[in-house]
Amino acid sequence: MRTEITELLNITYPVLQGGMAWIAEHKLASAVSNAGGAGIIAGGNAPADVIRDEIRKAKSLTDKPFGLNVMLMSPNAEDLARLAIDEKLAFVTTGAGNPGKFIEAWKAAGVKVIPVVPSVALAKRMERSGADAVIAEGTESGGHIGENTTMCLVPQVADAVKIPVIAAGGIADGRGVAASFMLGAKGVQAGTRFLAAYECRVHENYKKLVLGAKDTDTIVTGRFTGHPCRGVKTKFARALLDFEKNGGSPEEFENKTVGALRKAAADGNIEEGSFLCGAIAGMVDKEQSAKDIIEEMFSLAEKLLKGRGF
Secondary structure (H helix, E strand, O other): OOOHHHHHHOOOOOEEEOOOOOOOOHHHHHHHHHOOOEEEEEOOOOOHHHHHHHHHHHHHHOOOOEEEEEEOOOOOHHHHHHHHHHOOOOEEEEEOOOOHHHHHHHHHOOOEEEEEEOOHHHHHHHHHHOOOOEEEEOOOOOEEOOOOOHHHHHHHHHHHOOOOEEEEOOOOOHHHHHHHHHOOOOEEEEOHHHHOEOOOOOOHHHHHHHHOOOOOOEEEEOHHHOOOEEEEOOHHHHHHHHHHHOOOOHHHHHHHHOOHHHHHHOOOOOOOOOOEOOHHHHHOOOOEOHHHHHHHHHHHHHHHHOOOOO
16 A cells, blocks of 8 residues: 555555554564554653664664654653654654754754644644644544544644645554545554554553453543543543542642553553553454554555545
């Protein structure tokens, strides 16, 4: 399936693996890239030396393009922006802010720039700033989210910009891929589906929660902080929501969640961990290789799109 995204990134399938902090590391990213997609290493809040090591480990496992996700609100954003250039990465994706001040340097170094956007306004701004594509991410996604749904956001962004649009949020199989293309996207980003990849080294407790989730088993917390997050509806997540509803302060809320993702992804701590995943988790019910996930998704998508001009 050749699209503007496969051409832009020199990949076989127009799919990006989500830049999931504490989860998207060299083994998963290289497996996705070797399978024909675009793997991503998550910068998160990690020191640049740690991420440099992850990048170089990925390079030892694949000669295919892969990228780096930079969370712009993180204190390490400046260091990671430079690291993407120094390591000659194929592309960067960005979230939680405006990457405008980094775009000129990235593009001068040949690094493709693909910001995540939750709105038409930001998509248009990113296009004016020189972004090569945008990821229109709906509220169905795991982790930090906006409020607009994928179904509503993607076609509006596709109508508003000339650069390629990548759909994200609630995409776990070929039907989601096909629907995204019908909405105007030229590629997709998937995160939750890759949590169940054999190559994903997240704690086994995390995988079990995702694989066992039903359609109603995710919850959004932290809306009153301005940084809402979607994850599995655990006892800890319910307690956070109760705290929010009962007049707790945003500052106290943030203190309660410091390190919670690491506790989930690395330690499998059910009592204190934030097990972030998308609303589509109810469709993720088996472990597979990254290669099988991608080939299964696009085999079905191609069948559904056949005869529709794609």
